[in-house]
Amino acid sequence: MHVHAQISTYRQQRTRLKEDTNMQPLVIKIVLIILLYSAPEEESPALPQARLVLLSGWTDIFSTESLTLRCELHGDSTQWQYTWYRDGQVISVHKETYTILSVTLADSGRYFCAGQYARRRLWSQTSNEFAIRVSALPKALLTLESNWTEIFTTESVTLRCGLQGDSAEWEYKWYRDQKEIQRYETGHKYRILSVTRSDTGQYTCRGQYRRRRVLSEMSNDISITVSALPKAVLTVESGWTEIFITENVTLRCGLQGDSAEWEYKWYKNNQEILKSGAGHQHTILSANPSDTGGYACRGQYRRRTHVSSEMSSTLQINVTALPKAVLTLESNWTEIFTTESVTLRCGLQGDSAEGEYKWYKDQQEIHRYEAGDKYRILSVTRSDTGQYTCRGQYRRRRVLSEMSNDISITVSALPKAVLTVESGWTEIFITENVTLRCDLQGDSAEWEYKWYRDGQEIPPYGPGDKYTITKATLSDSGGYTCRGQYRGRRRVLCEMSNDLPIKISVRPQAVLQVETEWIESLFTENLVLRCEVPESSAEWSYTWYRDGQPIAGYTGDRYTVMSGTGVYTCRGVMKKGPSVSWISEGLTAGNILLKRKVLVFVTGCIILCLIAIILGSLCLRLRHKPVQGPSASRASTRKQREQGTDILTTVTLYPDSAVEKSDPLYAFIEEDC
Secondary structure, three states, X not given: OHHHHHHHHHHHHHHHHHHHHOOOOHHHHHHHHHHHHHOOOOOOOOOOEOEEEEOOOOOEEEOOOOEEEEEEOOOOHHHEEEEEEEOOEEEEEEOOEEEEOOOOHHHOEEEEEEEEEOOOOOEOEOOOOEEEEEEOOOEOEEEEOOOOOEEEOOOOEEEEEEOOOOHHHEEEEEEEOOEEOOOOOOOOEEEEOOOOHHHOEEXXXXXXXXXXXXXXXXXXXXXXXXXXXXXXXXXXOOOOOEEEOOOOEEXXXXXXXXXXXXXXXXXXXOEEEEEEEEOOEEEEOOOOHHHOEEXXXXXXXXXXXXXXXXXXXXXXXXXXXXOEEEEEXXXXXXXXXXXXXXXXXXXXXXXXXXXXXXXXXXXXXXOOOOOOOEEEEOOOOHHHOEEEEEEEEEOOOOOEOEOOOOEEEEEEOOOEOEEEEOOOOOEEEOOOOEEEEEEOOXXXXXXXXXXXXXXXXXXXXXXXXXXXXXXXXXXXXXXXXXXXXXXXXXXXXXEOOOOEEEEEEOOOEOEEEEOOOOXXXXXXXXXXXXXXXXXXXXXXXXXXXXXXXXXXXOOOOEEEEOOOOOEEEEEEEEOOOOOEOEOOOOEEHHHHHHHHHHHHHHHHHHHHHHHHHHHHHHHHHHHOOOOOOHHHHHHHHXXXXXXXXXXXXXXXXXXXXXXXXXXXXXXXXXXXO
C-alpha cells in the first residue's frame, strides 16, 4: 500500500508542474521542465504472473469431448483481457475461460495464456502450460462367435464386442435395430441362450469409457435372422399319388430356404426306410401293390446335426391298374350352331389330374388342344362337325389309357333374320298401327325374338315373330332390327337382321278451297271445289263427302258441284300407303253461290253510285266557277254591299280563264258536260 501511495504522489506532482509551466514565462518554463524531468522516476510494481487451470480435469481426451481452461491473475480480473496460445500461436483473445465443446485431433498441443491490462499496453507474465493430447475415438468391432447369422429357434448365439487399445477401461452397450438393449451383460460378450423369432435384427455395439461418459464409435453391424424350424413338405414330382403297376414314382422332400444345407430321412408307415444323409428325392422303381403306403420325411441340418426340421405330412401312395377314359359333353347337346362354344371332358377312373389327354376327331388325333381333361372350342365352325373320342396319357411316362366312348357333334350355320313390315309401308302417321315381322330360316319355332330400335333393345309388343307398334307416336321413329334367340338352355343369338327404317310423322289435314272466280258466280250455277294436302311430298288421291256421306266415283283433287245444296268435305288418301289425312273443314255450296251473287251485285251498285256522284260534282264545279279577275270581283262585291243589293253573278267561260283548255281535266269536263 505504501508503494502505491508514493507512486500516486509522484504522478500528481508531475501533472501539477506540467500545468504550471503553461502559465509561466518561457525561461521559467524551461527551468521547471529541467527540474521536472531531472526528478527521479517512481519505481514500477512487478508484472503479475498468469496461472492456467484445467477445469475439465484431464489432458488425455478423446475427440468430441469438451475442453475447458481458465486463466487466473491476482487482483481485479475485470481489468484484464486474455490471450490464449497453442504451441506458441495465438488462438483466441477471450475472457478468462476458454472452452472447446467438441475437440478434434487438431486441438492437440501445448496451451498457455497471458493477460493484457485493459487501460494500456501492459502484459502479464505468461502462464504455466498444459499439454493436451486428443485421441480419436476407438471403433468397436463386432464379431459373431458361432460363425453363422441364420439360425433357428431354440439355438444359442454369442456376439463379441472388441476395442482397439486397453479395452479394460471400457464397458459395452448393445443395440438391436438401432435401439439399445436394456438387458445385457457388462462384459464384452452378449449371449442369447435360446433365440426366438423376436431376436431377429441388426446388431451393433459400442464402448463406454469407465472413468467418464465417453462413447466409442458404433461398431459394424451383424444381421441375425432367426427362422422357425422349417417343416418338411413332401410332394410327388409327377403330381399324382395314384400310380399304376410297373410305373416309376418320385417323392420329393422340400424345405424352406437353402435346402442344400440339409440331409433327409425317409419314412414309410412311420418306419425309417433310408439312413440319414440321403438326398431330397426318393424314387420307387417299377411300382407294385406292396409299395402302397403312407410316406413322410424330415430334414437334418448338415453343419449342426442337433437341428432337425419338423416332420412332413403323410402322403398316401396307391398303386392301381390302368383306368378307362370316359368322354362327356358338358353342354349336353350335340347339335350346335356356329360361334357357339363346346366343351368335351375326358375323365379317367380315379384321380384324373394325374394324366394328360389326347383328343381325336373321326379317329384322327387333334394336335391343337389344351392340356388337362377338357377340350374347348370357343367358337365352332362347320368344319368342327365330327365324331370325337379321347384317351389319357400320364405325365412323364408313355402310358395310354383305353380309348373312350365317342360323341358326334353336328355344327349348323346360324340362321339370318329378315325383317319386313306387313303393310309394306315404312312411312306412317301418328295414331296408326304398324306390324314388323322377323323371319328366320329353318325351324323358327325353336327361337324367340329380340327387337331393337336404333341399336337399343326394346321390349316386344307382340308374341312370336311379330312386333306391333300400336297408335304410333313420333318417338317410335327409327331404324328397326331384330334377331333370334334360341329357346333352349343356351344363349344363342342368330345374326342381326337388315335395318328397316320406320318414319312416323304428324297426320296432315286436307284443305278444301273454292276455285270458281267471283265474276263467274254471277253467270253460273256450278261451283268448282279443290282438295289438297299442303306441305306434303307424297302422292295423294282424294275422297269427297257430301253431308258426311262419301261421294262414289270421285278421287281427283277437284269436284264440281252441279246443283243443289249440301256440306262438302274431303280427305287425302296416300297412293303408296294406307294412310289418310284428316278430313277438311266443310263448305255449303248453295250458300256460297248466293252469298257471292248478292255480294257482287251490291258491290257493283256501290261502285256505280260512287262514279255518278264524282262525275256530278265535277260538272257542277265547272258550271259555277267565276271568270272575272280578282280586283273587279272584289270591287263589284264592295259596291253591291254598299248598295245593299244582291246581284247574281253570271259565269262566262273565257279562253284565258283559271282552267286551261289544254288541261286534260278541262277536256273531260267539257266533253261530258
